Amino acid sequence: MIASALTLLLAMTGIAASPFERRVADGLNTRAVAAGKEYFGSATNNPELTDTAYVTGLSNTADFGQITPGNAMKWDTIETSRGTFSYTKGDEIASLAKKNGQLLRCHTLVWHSQLPSWVKNGGFDNATLISIMKNHITNEVTHYKGQCHHWDVVNEALNEDGTYRSSVFYDTIGPAYIPIAFAAAAAADPSAKLYYNDYNIESAGAKSTGAQNIVKLIKQYGAKIDGVGLQAHLIVGSTPSQSAQTANINAFVNLGVEVAYTELDIRTTTPATSSAVTQQAQDYASTVAACKAVSKCVGITIWDYTDKYSWIPSVFSGQGAALPWDENLQKKTEVYNAILNAWGSAPAGSTGTSTVAAPSATEVVVSTSAAPAATSAAAGTVQKWGQCGGNGYTGPTTCVSGSTCTKQNDYYSQCL
Numbered sequence: 001m002i003a004s005a006l007t008l009l010l011a012m013t014g015i016a017a018s019p020f021e022r023r024v025a026d027g028l029n030t031r032a033v034a035a036g037k038e039y040f041g042s043a044t045n046n047p048e049l050t051d052t053a054y055v056t057g058l059s060n061t062a063d064f065g066q067i068t069p070g071n072a073m074k075w076d077t078i079e080t081s082r083g084t085f086s087y088t089k090g091d092e093i094a095s096l097a098k099k100n101g102q103l104l105r106c107h108t109l110v111w112h113s114q115l116p117s118w119v120k121n122g123g124f125d126n127a128t129l130i131s132i133m134k135n136h137i138t139n140e141v142t143h144y145k146g147q148c149h150h151w152d153v154v155n156e157a158l159n160e161d162g163t164y165r166s167s168v169f170y171d172t173i174g175p176a177y178i179p180i181a182f183a184a185a186a187a188a189d190p191s192a193k194l195y196y197n198d199y200n201i202e203s204a205g206a207k208s209t210g211a212q213n214i215v216k217l218i219k220q221y222g223a224k225i226d227g228v229g230l231q232a233h234l235i236v237g238s239t240p241s242q243s244a245q246t247a248n249i250n251a252f253v254n255l256g257v258e259v260a261y262t263e264l265d266i267r268t269t270t271p272a273t274s275s276a277v278t279q280q281a282q283d284y285a286s287t288v289a290a291c292k293a294v295s296k297c298v299g300i301t302i303w304d305y306t307d308k309y310s311w312i313p314s315v316f317s318g319q320g321a322a323l324p325w326d327e328n329l330q331k332k333t334e335v336y337n338a339i340l341n342a343w344g345s346a347p348a349g350s351t352g353t354s355t356v357a358a359p360s361a362t363e364v365v366v367s368t369s370a371a372p373a374a375t376s377a378a379a380g381t382v383q384k385w386g387q388c389g390g391n392g393y394t395g396p397t398t399c400v401s402g403s404t405c406t407k408q409n410d411y412y413s414q415c416l
């Protein structure tokens, strides 16, 4: 009786055992952990949690050691009207992760999308919007304090050319909204790792450089940033090579932050052909191998695990089949095994499922980039937050020669 209860408990936690042995079940997460990573995980959404077969798969810690709420922690769910906070949906997913013994990646605090119109169209001035943003962050991060392994603090602040995206936050506050957000999140939960998260930054280019500049900006302001999330909404046949991805990861790591793949899916035209599936398996493998090759790439999250609940078909017309499980919750063997084997061999003593040799992965070390240069503002430039000091700002306070940095209040200062 006690032995069968123990077996049931261990099966629920992804550990297979007899009364005389404890063996870790083989899977995407246990292989990632054996490769030195923190987790392999999946996003999920509340409506799917009524599907018991789906939840059983999501709760299998051999495959998934981490869960990310796809929508439940976004501003339009949490603070639908000013000062009214609702955590029911986020709590449901946080509780599931806790029950399963899985890590929780919390997503996301400040984003131009899925933002309620009372924020987007509120017409608030600079100081008021800063106060609204800080209040939102403080309230939500405090609610989940101690539960979030990572927080995606700011999501998608960049255009494709690496310049700042126009949003109510950027247009009202200026780029300083980013370090202000990170500082507020750090104050509310000092132990959560704080991430900047974006798409199309999985290989070198203007946007990846823009994200690296955001890391520098946050640090210049004296705020804490721990990591950069590479969303990795990729396309079959156009996925960057392993070496391109590894070099890109190292460019972030060399700035003193870690990296995680946060929303990986690799879409194709549907219905997927067998050659597309073969290419997709290779694309997943090169992405996993890139992460494996750099110790500071801490884990990979797929943006849900099954095509049944993928967001892709609703956003990219005629595209889909992006995930390792199909619409019937069946593993796509070729894709699943490619991920499994890209992580390397099964943990010693595990209940093995595959014996295919793993590809070798080499750590690529690129030269350490120079420390970020202190920026000097041009005469007449309105610095929308604390460029001349104030409100905790510890970055450069120098104007270009001949101009004087004048503090107007805690939020505005100007080089005159």
Ligand SMILES: O[C@@H]1[C@@H](O)[C@H](O[C@@H]2CO[C@@H](O[C@@H]3CO[C@@H](O)[C@H](O)[C@H]3O)[C@H](O)[C@H]2O)OC[C@H]1O
Binding pocket: 045, 070, 071, 155, 156, 199, 231, 263, 311
């Ligand atoms: O009708 C909405 C529906 O449109 C919404 O879809 C979600 C949109 O966000 C998706 O996640 C984002 C994917 O891209 C990255 O850019 C972001 O970081 C992610 O947050 C999510 O998967 C979709 O479900 O869901 C709510 C419905 O009311």
